[in-house]
Amino acid sequence: MDKMILLKDDLSKFITELLKKNKVFAPIQSDDTILFDQITRPSEMNLDFCKSEIPPKNLLFHQTETLFKFTPGTKAKIESVDVDEKKVIFGIRPCDAKSIAILDHAFKGDYEDPYFLSRRDNTALVGLSCNKPEINCFCTSFDDSPASSKYVDILLTDIGDKYYVEMNNEKGKQLTEGMSNLFKHAKESDAKKKKEVEKKAVDMISRHQKTNGIVEKLDKIFENPFWKEVAFKCVGCGTCTYLCPTCHCFDIQDESTLTKGARVRVWDTCMNPEYTLQASGYNPRPARTNRVKNRIYHKYNYYPKNFDVIACVGCGRCIDLCPVNIDIIDVVTRAGEVKA
């Protein structure tokens, strides 16, 4: 793994180079929010942020995705759509990058999801270490760090007047091919500086979730009244799931006129009773308790059982935005303490 240095003054040159061969998506400020969107010039970016309002998963797993187009009727026809495009996500946080590695499991498997996986193959992740974690950040609870390079192709860490650059893999190297004039080899002192920056960020994270043995513990407390206590204040708004970087449930619907149409898939939420409501009127998860429990179990029990990883990266978005303070750090930590 190559360790390089990119001078801050050269950042816009780097972005300009990337823009020559790729669509580049980067954090953009809009009103009070930061969102990842396509940029055409380096100056459009805003790198002074902690986390984007919507996690950048939406660049690979679109909120609205046309699966295919069709002509209805007896002369029915189906027309495939193409999703291949070279893309760079610049400035993705290590936690959000990890979520994409977690989503890989859901979209791979016996049936491969061509939309997500095609995009994934064609997308390079240029990460940016998080140097000012916010109040509800807890990525360190999963043995990860706000400056982890594990899940990105290239990681940039702001170490003052320059970025410490970790070329993580072939994809990263390929992306920067022909840009060697921008990158210099890092010195020992630069690596030390990165460690310091990382430690400072880690020390800023003051909330922690206890996940030791949580998978096994949840196995034992499915029927526990604890869940009613947790879920009763839920208003079922679904913000937690829509803005979760690892949530991946979707609905599929046909949207058409008499002569043409498309089958689209749209993000869905298990917080909505219609999500599991059967046409007969029967609903296996009729109450908020069932639904909130499903959200927690999916992340901390079902996903680890199926894919050996907790489906939470500790970004804290669900805590920040819950209108009734359902706090996953608190819920999971307390679940671990419930007497089975």
Next chain:
Amino acid sequence: MKENPYQPWLATIEDVREEVGGKRPIKTFKLKFQDKNVQNNFTFLPGQCAMVSLLGMGECFFAISSSPTKKGYIEVSVMKLGKVTTALHESETGDVVGVRGPYGNYFDVEGWKGKNLVFIGGGIGQAPLRSLINYIVDNRKNYGKLDVIYGARSSKDLSYKQEFDELEKRKDVNVHLSIDVEEDGWKKFVGFVPDNLLKVKPSPNNSIAITCGPPIMIKFVIQNLEKLGYTEDQIFTTLEMRMKCGIGKCGRCNIGNLYVCKDGPVFSYKQLKNIYGER
């Protein structure tokens, strides 16, 4: 782009058979793929499902109700309930649908060779059992005693009447039909399916019981099978849930960490007892 599991093949409705009329009608649709290669490559086993769609209305997940021994087409039996099933009921011969699959696991027809089989179905729950029964009957010599227990609310609500007439004529299959409420001219059992099961009393020795129907029926059937001495690994059922993708991605059909569409729909009672989760 990679191979696309969301994109259906086109199939033509070859025949529509009305199984049950009334408020909750059931029709069986015979579907033939437009592409011969697709038709030939669409191999499945009893218990497996398919996503059938009317372009413009949406998709639904159905058990394939025809037997794999009947080549050249598949059939699905559909109760008119929601948006897609209502539109399907309005479709006619010659209309075009989208089909993808086959999905899910299947009944262990290989492992059950040499065993006595008891089928216990109720209402539309007979659809997956019909595929299985016809498969077994077409491979009759491989299996032991066969008991088919099936019931519905009234005689008008019994599906696959013609096929049952023919099954009843066979000496190597025991058919036990029932209706919930008494009716003029009905000479067979009157009462709920679980009660008919107790009356028929199939022996658990070297037997497998397979049940499908409304959740409440399944619950009492399993209780009664246990009373008759069936162990939890001798009892199988097939489940349903609201589904969208059919391939374990969209999230909604989970029971615990399993997805009914992909890891089911066929489960042994032993499996079901050991997973928790709403169903």
Next chain:
Amino acid sequence: MVDEKELRDVVKKTISRDDVKYVVGYEKGTYGFQATPCFAYKPEDAEKFIFSPLCVHNLTVFPMLEEKPPLRKGEEPDTRKIGVVVKGCDSRAIVQILQEKGLERDKVVIIGIPCSGVIDPKKIEAKFPGHIKKVEVNDEDDKFAVTVDGKTQKIPKDELMPEKCKTCEYPNPVLYDILIGKEIKSKKKEDYKKVNAFEKKSMKEKWDYWEKQFEKCIRCYACRNACPLCYCKECMVDQLNPQWVRRSVNLSENTAWNLLRAFHLAGRCIGCEQCERACPMGIPLMKLNKKIEKEIKEMFEYEAGISAEEKPLLAMFKPDDPEEFIL
């Protein structure tokens, strides 16, 4: 300043009644400036109840969220009352729901608290960023006394209050069974300053503004779920046959959703701002609601959620109703 002991005693007394299922009120949240809804099922539970300017939630949403699972054989439905702690604005939601017969009067015990303004959590979190330890916030006339790490700062209310409190005409619950403390007087007046200013913009400016806002919408429907008046058994947006709004998230469908919702709340919105507070994308939904509220007030001299005996606006007709708005 609300006497929390008095509140807890009232909650204790209420939950001790045989005909009360539970009481919903507030307790301290899990971090920083958060308060959170809490429930008392038995008298001891009342000990955790609080009331402070951080209690921003409109708890009247909870009786409307009551799930009625199918009864088992021989099981009787639980018809006991629900106790709800309400501020002035919250109480108007109950009144409106009673008007619409969405709730029966004898199914709720209303515990009213006079309120001279709450704190917008976003505003206070911006002032004390990253503060995790629980804090003390008190109401002191025209200031909030915020105690962080043992140090108390007095901050003018206007700096921290949400918009609704700045022009609140109903600091006292308009309907209650038990009142905690004494009614307070308020000289505040809703003058629709912001609506008026927005009305002056050109059509294009207005459209550009809303286009930008609706483009942000992710259609999570948090606005709907947080709203006590959005209690339809099946929301029109979830209906499939016919389907009024497509699920695709794009400007056209997003606009349809947001405008349909605003119109469905015409004459019903009581201005509690829960929709705007719940919106994760920061869409200024109250701008829509306030505009409609203003029009209705001017045209029909009607205000939602004031008297339970009155008929809902859309359920009454007067021969001299203005008709200019009919095209």
